[in-house]
Amino acid sequence: MIPEEVKQYIGKAEPPHVRDVEKGAIRRYAEAVGNDNPLYYDEEYASRSRYSGIIAPPGFWGWSMKPAASSTGLPQLVADLQAALADAGFPRILDGGISYEFYMPLRSGDKLVVSPRVKNITQKEGKSGAMMICDLETTYINQNGHLVARASQTFIAR
Numbered sequence: 001m002i003p004e005e006v007k008q009y010i011g012k013a014e015p016p017h018v019r020d021v022e023k024g025a026i027r028r029y030a031e032a033v034g035n036d037n038p039l040y041y042d043e044e045y046a047s048r049s050r051y052s053g054i055i056a057p058p059g060f061w062g063w064s065m066k067p068a069a070s071s072t073g074l075p076q077l078v079a080d081l082q083a084a085l086a087d088a089g090f091p092r093i094l095d096g097g098i099s100y101e102f103y104m105p106l107r108s109g110d111k112l113v114v115s116p117r118v119k120n121i122t123q124k125e126g127k128s129g130a131m132m133i134c135d136l137e138t139t140y141i142n143q144n145g146h147l148v149a150r151a152s153q154t155f156i157a158r
Contacts, residue, residue: 002123003088006081006132013117014077019062023108029060056106061114061140061149075116081134085157090132096154103147111143119152132157 030040035057038045046054056062082093106112116138124131138151 002121002132005084006088006090006121009077009081009084009118010121011118012077013115014075016113016115019112019114021056021060021062021106021108021110021112023054025063026054026056026060026108030057033057033059051105051107054108056108058100058102060106062106062110062112077116077118078136081118082157085132085134090130090157092158094156094158096133096156098151098153101150101152103149104142106140106142106148110148112148113141115139115141126158129158 027041030037037057039049039051039055040046040057041054043054046052085091085093116136119135119137121135122133124133134155134157136151136153136155138153140148140150142148
């Protein structure tokens with residue numbers, strides 16, 4: 001049975017926040033992850049591509065226009081949920097993975113509205129006891145109102 005202090009997070013959403021997608025940041029991210037595709041830094045090459053300009057590599061979501069709300073660097077909603085799980089006897093967190101659905105390329109100059117929410121929480125019994133499976137969903141919508149991507153993330157609390 002999911003404790004009430006945890007159950008209350010099902011369906012809760014973090015207030016949307018805006019991120020800027022900037023050409024120099026795209027290039028630095030591509031360099032940091034070792035991706036030398038010229039679509040991410042070479043304006044002449046990218047302008048001749050089907051994208052007609054520089055795009056961002058998968059996984060780059062721009063830079064937040066304000067600092068993270070929580071001291072952990074996590075979205076405040078996730079930090080609060082993890083605190084509620086710890087108070088309910090599930091203090092250990094395990095990353096259960098993340099998957100992305102990409103709908104359109106992210107371009108230099110885009111502004112993204114990022115909206116994370118707790119999609120679901122379920123309780124399961126494992127060999128070593130109860131655990132909470134927390135499913136989060138984040139949508140990334142550009143300045144034109146188009147869905148750019150959706151992330152589905154899971155973490156497990158024990």
